[in-house]
Amino acid sequence: MHPELWQIREIVLRALEEDLPFGDITSEILIPANLMAKAYFLAKDNLVLCGQPVAERVFQEVDPEVQIEWFYQEGSEIQPMTKFGYAKGKAISLLKGERVALNFLQHLSGIATKVRRMSSRLGKGKTFLLDTRKTIPGLKVLQKYAVKIGGGENHRFSLSDGILIKDNHIKALGGLPKVLEKLKAIQNMLKIELEVKTLEELDLVLETPNRVDRVLLDNFSPEEIKKALEKVKALRPDLEVEVSGGITEENVELYASLGVPYISSGALTHSVRAVDISFKIEETWE
Amino acid sequence: MHPELWQIREIVLRALEEDLPFGDITSEILIPANLMAKAYFLAKDNLVLCGQPVAERVFQEVDPEVQIEWFYQEGSEIQPMTKFGYAKGKAISLLKGERVALNFLQHLSGIATKVRRMSSRLGKGKTFLLDTRKTIPGLKVLQKYAVKIGGGENHRFSLSDGILIKDNHIKALGGLPKVLEKLKAIQNMLKIELEVKTLEELDLVLETPNRVDRVLLDNFSPEEIKKALEKVKALRPDLEVEVSGGITEENVELYASLGVPYISSGALTHSVRAVDISFKIEETWE
């Protein structure tokens, strides 16, 4: 998904309000009000660039006269020590927006970079890397967007647009058989996904008539996944299979090689390492 | 700092709105409206617990009748596989709030845990571990709070409450000597911090009369830091020294052992690894 303009605007304003409740004390003391400057965005890590419309909005909110130009487009892979764009305008406006713009760029590019690295190890079109609802509160639309930019796919966005039956639902209903029974009557335009924790639970799903469209193998070992895929192929070849739990950059290729069509990972959004990006004033004039 | 009630409320509402625009489809289909349940919070990592008032607020917004009890207080160190609290109420209300509450708890405890690990390696009262403005947009007050819970200290909160002169200011003003000149006239209730990138820049600060209260040694090697501390001790013993750049859990002890009074790290808040926490329904009744 691509965030709507008003969503970007609202998130950016919130970030600026947080950082500028009463102006930029340092710059107001030091920097002449009419000093102009040009500053470059500089990648200091290998990164997949993500967050351009957000960074642009930051500077537009601070000062509509700041101009931004990008040398690479959103989603590009950038080498370390590459200048990938600049902002030009009043020095004080650049200084006010710098940190907030970088906070967004570093976080979103951090997500896109990791997703790109992981998804590039998957067979194109054979295995999809999915995000989850384990997002940073308040940033969901941006994080899901960064996943897409990185080359992943979005799982459901919220509790309102997907049916995913997890351990707590099963526990609350009194066990998997009761859930499967209940599923028969459901009519809805959403597919139904069910989480299983063991091969035995999977057997139950495969043996019971029900309306499950996708099964989520939670924390299965590669060995178990292999067996699970065989069972599904034999008994319900149309059943989609998703794997989750403990997937890392290191082992994702192994999982994909088993023929898993969907791999989901909460860490893509809940444990993001920011990439390093600088913003350097290079010229000033009046 | 401790976030104000209205700040928690606003952040929590935003997170819930993001996750429940049109209800919890899965639970509304499966779970009887009057089914009651009790679910436990379960630590699956070693962690420092942080986020209790936020998690409480999540469930209160969903359903004021949900009751929460904690077995450990905020800031406690929790062992893996420890139940540290429970929520009790309508099953559907627990399911609605589960993910959002966990997203907060996992992120904030992730910060507190890392800060605790790092700060516990510092000489108590000799070296302070500080956060920065490199925060996740929209979560600044909560992240800064988690740093405090972890045992760190808060650096400035925003551009409005601290004077920190960085490379871009120096560049914009035409070099360090001009900045130092300008500093003489400043009168303000905020102390002045100045970032230097080399020992030469530090020399200049030490040699020029000015009003700098703290110097930030940016990306100095341990060797350079040692020299810097000696110079400061000799020439301006009242000048506070802060070190930043490349500090990790592994090397923080080394830096502290040099006698650095302030160590700041953006990674504490910009690159957070969520700790693993589950929320398990264990009983239900009607």
Add this chain to the structure above:
Amino acid sequence: MHPELWQIREIVLRALEEDLPFGDITSEILIPANLMAKAYFLAKDNLVLCGQPVAERVFQEVDPEVQIEWFYQEGSEIQPMTKFGYAKGKAISLLKGERVALNFLQHLSGIATKVRRMSSRLGKGKTFLLDTRKTIPGLKVLQKYAVKIGGGENHRFSLSDGILIKDNHIKALGGLPKVLEKLKAIQNMLKIELEVKTLEELDLVLETPNRVDRVLLDNFSPEEIKKALEKVKALRPDLEVEVSGGITEENVELYASLGVPYISSGALTHSVRAVDISFKIEETWE
């Protein structure tokens, strides 16, 4: 769906702000500040009651001490001239909230009443009456809730939680064959619905391999619907069929009798006739 507490609160506050920017001039002039009163809600039409949590919220926002009691529960069928509940508290508070509470109750009960009348003419569990996205801006969650209370089902809530391919998509893509081609590659947890306007278009859908889960017959005559259902039964019995366009209270039974499983109607929410409800003070005291 059931609206969340914060959604009701926000909609109610907006309505009150609209109606009380500077107080209730009439009541402030006439009514003694400490006069207490009890007022009854009186149905003046045959109606299905809907909106209780909204009406309660109205009075709670005006004055938390107003007490409300209902003699019938949400969704009940009420006869004309039946008192179905009362509010008790300061007379001035009752007068302030009266009109806004009634505006909600009359609108939402209007929806529920019409949906109940229509859905009661459908074979239980055989034909579902669905709403659409043709809602009154700003009231979507309440209107969709009223449809459920009335006995209907909710179609997708927004553009974000359902795939419905309509004439404009087909036109933009250059015709139905191109759309069907493109559908093959889609992988998603949402089922796919496609609108067709003629039997010929339906034939094309049935003949082309694709991933359509439901077909929406737009403005088909009963005769055409019959033929369509036969074709579907013969060629793709798993394909769901939805009918839309020109469905009214008068003819809904006819459509249902054809064996149509899903009937959707925009008029349920875009052209609502408010039911008549009064609010009558019957006692006062000090």
Add this chain to the structure above:
Amino acid sequence: MHPELWQIREIVLRALEEDLPFGDITSEILIPANLMAKAYFLAKDNLVLCGQPVAERVFQEVDPEVQIEWFYQEGSEIQPMTKFGYAKGKAISLLKGERVALNFLQHLSGIATKVRRMSSRLGKGKTFLLDTRKTIPGLKVLQKYAVKIGGGENHRFSLSDGILIKDNHIKALGGLPKVLEKLKAIQNMLKIELEVKTLEELDLVLETPNRVDRVLLDNFSPEEIKKALEKVKALRPDLEVEVSGGITEENVELYASLGVPYISSGALTHSVRAVDISFKIEETWE
């Protein structure tokens, strides 16, 4: 009244947020991002066009580059099957805004159309058709605007800008004589309107010295209205007379023919039938 820019903006944003929490899934899957399109607004009913500034704002919020042109101006009477304007821009932007724009246009034109039909049956300048506070919560300024566009007049907007003494006030104060007594002392820049339910109550108003400027005859039959008007003419010729209750398109002419100067109707805004308007993509290019 004409709604202010910020009022339109706020209502439009709320409607878009409701419909696009996570993007337009269908269009993002199907429509090429750079496909351009032109789509026409097509009247499918006889209608009085209302809502142009609102529809414009919808598309501007979605994408500031969408261009709109109208072939008829606000308030025009449009024949069925008439194209009355178009929107031009990215196909995906047109698809995102389509439904929300139509929801506004259909509702507001629905109001304007009905008001025009009714008011055109009244003697120009002799009888005024008025709206009430029985509006759809959250849309009051737009609904009141549509009434004006249709040719009606606005009664008071809220409880804060008009004094209207109704049955509940009279009941609370202990009867009409006590109210009339109390009215003597009121000094205010608002005229005073009083609702009466019988000719006897009207007699009391006419016989008692008081400060009532307008009398509202609630649910009087045509016969009673005739008598009422005679009494007023005889005893207080300056007293304005308003009639309310059970006024429809069919009988409004009869009421007007009695010489009633003000007719008010809640149904104008609480029971709106949307007019039918389509939005059709006719051309696309890249």
Add this chain to the structure above:
Amino acid sequence: MHPELWQIREIVLRALEEDLPFGDITSEILIPANLMAKAYFLAKDNLVLCGQPVAERVFQEVDPEVQIEWFYQEGSEIQPMTKFGYAKGKAISLLKGERVALNFLQHLSGIATKVRRMSSRLGKGKTFLLDTRKTIPGLKVLQKYAVKIGGGENHRFSLSDGILIKDNHIKALGGLPKVLEKLKAIQNMLKIELEVKTLEELDLVLETPNRVDRVLLDNFSPEEIKKALEKVKALRPDLEVEVSGGITEENVELYASLGVPYISSGALTHSVRAVDISFKIEETWE
């Protein structure tokens, strides 16, 4: 008017957000978290107390457990050095709310005190002291409320609830005769007020048939006012007369003695002198 609960809540929250973006640094450093305290409100001027519900709300937002008790009720006249209430709760909560609560109390009591002093010099029920739209942006409902508490009356609240024709309207329409001509056709539930600047303009109003209900004599001298009142009495005894411009505490009695029924003053709300109120902690415990 009395402000609604949600209006107080919104204004209070805004004030607290302004004053506590990142907590109370001083108190967090110094005050033990569990120290309890009791603090008294102390009048240091002669004042009319106004703002109790606002001050209560301030502390409730900071900490719902703070208890407040008042020794005098809203609107009371308080002598200097009188304790008129106290707040009891966590010391840190009292310190957080202190300044914001006082800012409201001092401002609103400042208005009420001045209004009381001025209105007490007017013949009870003969001359009314009115406020204007010259209010402090964002505080209008509270300021208008303070005027009422002081004993004054509210003129119109906004541009939406009163017709006041001023010099700019007259200039725009091309002179007073054209305005008076236009007024004949107006039908509205609002009375019409017209500002005149000279006796000649007043003559024109009195001589021309029109629908003016009140005339505002702007900046007339006492001598001119006398003449104006005589003219009105002779020619249009029902015309209400309001006087504005240069009214002060010192001369208001003179104006009233002329028999002017309405005196309005912008200074009541645009130039408020805060009264002096202290908040003193007297006891602490743990």
Add this chain to the structure above:
Amino acid sequence: MHPELWQIREIVLRALEEDLPFGDITSEILIPANLMAKAYFLAKDNLVLCGQPVAERVFQEVDPEVQIEWFYQEGSEIQPMTKFGYAKGKAISLLKGERVALNFLQHLSGIATKVRRMSSRLGKGKTFLLDTRKTIPGLKVLQKYAVKIGGGENHRFSLSDGILIKDNHIKALGGLPKVLEKLKAIQNMLKIELEVKTLEELDLVLETPNRVDRVLLDNFSPEEIKKALEKVKALRPDLEVEVSGGITEENVELYASLGVPYISSGALTHSVRAVDISFKIEETWE
């Protein structure tokens, strides 16, 4: 400080919403919709002009086509009866924005004017005139800006960006010695200010080792201030001294002449006399 764009926008919108909930009744009745006009801002007092960006924003929100030109820049000293700018656009737009724009200009220029008068009596660079947190709720950023425009300096903005230890802190901690003891351990980038009420308290501060950076002499007589300055000079010459309490335009020069470096006054913002400014339409056209 200079308020950020979004802060101005939010404050302006709030003010307009307050004044135009349902349009400008008077102008909509009287003024032709397409009448154009030019109106001048006219100073009627001696004043220091402040609020230009706010007034501009008012008209831009009402109607983006209104043009404004200023003959004097922000902070200029304007003579009475000087036209200092104009607004040009639709007459109805000028009339809608007039009062709100003037309310801002008169209040902010009122502050700037008073601050200019007072600060011009101080030795340039020797004595600074400071504001306080005694501001009008909701207008803090604008009031602090006006103080700067007037030539004053801003004290802390909020409880979050300055440490000021006042009587209530001292009382809560059990006396000044305990406070001074506690201060030793504080490490923070904020300087510490301490309020003393007597020369004895000052002695205590001077005699006890502590970390106080500035002392606030509260309500000291000129004689006491003199003694205090001597003591400070003798014992802690680096300690900054601020004086507060009872400072007026009349006596500020006396205080400055004593050599006080910082004078703060709550009245600058809590008791503002609005300056008189008119807005006069001079031309109209169509």
